[in-house]
Amino acid sequence: MFKKLLGKKLNKNEIEYNSKSLLDAEVPSHIAIIMDGNGRWAKKRSMPRIAGHHEGMKTVRKITRYACDLGVEILTLYAFSTENWKRPKAEVEFLMGLPEQFLNSFLPELMERNIRVQMIGDFASLPGHTQRALQHAMNTTKHNTGLILNFAMNYGSRAEIVLAMQNIMQEVAAGRLAIEEVSEEHITSHLMTAHLPEPDLLIRTSGEVRLSNFMLWQLAYTEFLFTDTLWPDFDEQCLLEAVQQYQQRNRRYGGLKGEEQK
Numbered sequence: 001m002f003k004k005l006l007g008k009k010l011n012k013n014e015i016e017y018n019s020k021s022l023l024d025a026e027v028p029s030h031i032a033i034i035m036d037g038n039g040r041w042a043k044k045r046s047m048p049r050i051a052g053h054h055e056g057m058k059t060v061r062k063i064t065r066y067a068c069d070l071g072v073e074i075l076t077l078y079a080f081s082t083e084n085w086k087r088p089k090a091e092v093e094f095l096m097g098l099p100e101q102f103l104n105s106f107l108p109e110l111m112e113r114n115i116r117v118q119m120i121g122d123f124a125s126l127p128g129h130t131q132r133a134l135q136h137a138m139n140t141t142k143h144n145t146g147l148i149l150n151f152a153m154n155y156g157s158r159a160e161i162v163l164a165m166q167n168i169m170q171e172v173a174a175g176r177l178a179i180e181e182v183s184e185e186h187i188t189s190h191l192m193t194a195h196l197p198e199p200d201l202l203i204r205t206s207g208e209v210r211l212s213n214f215m216l217w218q219l220a221y222t223e224f225l226f227t228d229t230l231w232p233d234f235d236e237q238c239l240l241e242a243v244q245q246y247q248q249r250n251r252r253y254g255g256l257k258g259e260e261q262k
Contacts, residue, residue, distance in 0.1 A: 025247040028200035030074040031067060032222070034214055035060070037206030037230030050094045055232035057102050064106075064149055066236045068113050070243065074148045074196055078214050082122070082156030096126070099153070100133035107137060114146030120192040121155035150196065157216040164190035193218055201246045203239075205231045221253050 035056060042052030060077060067075045080095055087095075103110075103117070110117065117137040126134070134153065167190050171177040177186075188194060199215065199222045207228040211219065225242050227234070 027071050027243060028223075028246050029072070030076065030197050030199045031072050031201045031203065032076040032078070032199040032215060032219075033063070034078045034202070034204040034208075034212060035231040035234075036204060036208055038232060040206060041230040041232040049091055052232060053091075053095060053098065057098055059232050059234055060102065061106055062235065063239055064115065064147070065109075065113070066239055068115060068147045070239075072147060074150060074199075076120075076150040076152060076196075076199065076215075078152045078155070078212075080121075080153050080155070081213060082154060082159055083213065096130045099130050099137075099151075103133050103137040107140060110137070110141055110149070111144070114144045116141045116144040116146065116148050118148055118150045119153050120150060120160075121153040122159070123154070126154055148196070152214065155192075155214075157211075157213045160192050161187075161217060187217070191217060198222065201225065201242065203227065203242050205229050205234050221251070223249050223251065 038052035038056040039049040040052070041055060042049050045051075064075060079099075084095070085092060117134070117140075119134055119138065123131060123134070130153075134151070164187055168177065168182060168186065172179055172182075193215070198218045198220070202215075202219055202222045203225050204210075205227055207226070209226050223246055225245055227238065227242070229238055
């Protein structure tokens with residue numbers, strides 16, 4: 001798990017200076033984040049869990065801006081899993097209202113920053129007001145060409161893979177595809193992320209070290225970073241340090257690089 005690399009809290013000018021230095025090395029094109037710790041953040045302050053979710057929404061806004069400034073092309077945020085329906089009804093209802101609250105207030109800035117909103121997950125099973133908020137944001141920003149802000153909403157990776165396999169089996173049954181033609185590329189093309197490159201960097205906040213049914217196929221060669229920082233406390237410096245750590249990695253994809261090949 002990564003800690004504070006720089007050893008102190010940076011001021012705005014120091015963050016801007018270090019941000020510019022990142023451009024001298026490769027910035028991850030696609031960053032995926034499991035946003036965890038909203039409830040614990042609230043509990044530490046003797047506040048209701050929904051207060052943590054509200055604060056976490058502010059962090060989404062802040063990190064989206066900073067990722068855009070860094071030149072990240074895709075930011076995928078695990079907003080609500082298929083398992084999260086098991087939470088208390090009042091909490092689920094609050095979470096289902098956040099997209100409307102967040103997107104309506106943030107939409108003008110998303111347009112100004114040329115950010116495009118997308119979503120992966122079971123859209124049809126979301127409440128109507130949640131669907132309308134997401135659809136409005138996606139329709140309004142669909143021609144934007146900058147950062148893709150991709151929400152994993154009502155998303156579960158196992159269900160995604162099952163659906164992909166069912167669709168492939170239908171192709172085989174219809175005679176449009178032979179079994180021996182099924183390949184990794186073919187499976188990838190049937191996933192909800194078929195239009196996106198796989199994540200370069202996965203970040204999970206709050207000290208938990210697991211994937212929680214998130215992009216199990218897509219993360220095969222992704223670099224992982226786990227931090228004890230709770231999501232509402234995750235700020236520009238945290239993202240800056242995560243990217244710095246990523247830039248120190250040697251991504252081999254199962255092979256060898258540089259001197260190791262000799």
